Amino acid sequence: MKHIITPLDLSIKEMDSYLDLADRIMAAPKKFSHVCDGKKLATLFYEPSTRTRLSFEAAMLNLGGSVLGFSSSESSSATKGENVADTIRVISSFADICAIRHPKEGAPMVAAQYSKIPVVNAGDGGHQHPTQTLTDILTIRALKGRLQGLTVGLCGDLKFGRTAHSLITTLARYANIRFVLISPLELKIPDYIRDTTLIQKNIPFQEVERLENIIGDLDVLYMTRVQRERFFNEEDYVRLKDSYILDMAKMNLAKKDMIVLHPLPRVNEIATEVDQDPRAVYFEQVQYGVYIRMALIMKLLEVDDIER
């Protein structure tokens, strides 16, 4: 039984096999519409989510399975003081696989320690978000044709942005990747990413504060939102929330084949005028998210051989 808690729980070979399966699903989704008949996915969302939870649920429904769960800690026994370990022990009896989102970092790892079913981290605080990363790399591979030899810019809240942490950790394993990290000083990447992922592995990266100065170098621009819910202090949030706004003036400085990704939700870090630009692929990215989660569910439930 396998859990997906960080992107590094998958080797590059495994990750490629997940992406390949997602490609096969994308090509003929109907062939997979009953591979999970009778299986149940539990979505344990202690923190609000629209895309990730619905994407997981759509993925399971597309595979013929069913879903159960809760969408906020207020509607779960967490309000009665139940801890994660007890909740997952109980849920293990109800479902075949579970996706968990929790505001505290490391909660899915705790769940995995006590679970009898595969646990997928659907976002833990400001830490990691591996299924968003699978979505991101499927999108990049599909639209850029490769995961090697890319200059990838990540912009916005790189301190608490779990999607950025997971994406850097994952792409750093591919050859000739270069990162440009664009953030205000207060929202730079945490030292565990800088030290253990980038410096120790000699991955080239630069940290800058101005997007317009380097946007012309990028093959991929990954925009992120400054997340109000990660700040203990509202004043800091207000001061930093509009640090970066991607508009057409900046897009005009970018390569013709650069792509813009965003894990969504967007607030105002991407002007709506950019949505019309063919390089803006963040809504396509959402669709890729469903396919890769279908592949993930199949792999973890070990039902991937049925279609072959």
Place this chain on the structure above:
Amino acid sequence: MNVDSLKKGIVIDHIKAGSCMDIYKYLELDKMDCSVAIIKNAKSNAMGKKDIIKVEGLLDIDLDVLGFIDCNITVNIIDNGNIIEKKKLTMPEIIRNVVSCKNPRCITSIERGIEQVFKLTDKEQHTYRCVYCEQKYEQK
């Protein structure tokens, strides 16, 4: 300052001056009945000043804890007044329930009954990180 030689017990030597109370706390020596001598700022040719802890009667201690704090510490096992063994310390790969994660966003801050686990991630820099949230443990 003189402290009588041990007949049987453990001498923890070459402790960085000023660190002996941390070791006293981590090894939970306050909970033991045996005699414990703490020597602070003893003269040392190699270190200038050092701390020493002598524990009477005890022959077994958690070497992982000492390796985590400072693997340059030496541990001598004494029996019949003689050193019968010198223990070599290494930095443990994992430490459990020795120190706690200070990150208020970490699950360890709210989950009851959870083990505090830290993993060695950089031997040269002596860096330990919480396995749940990856926050670095900052030694004093």
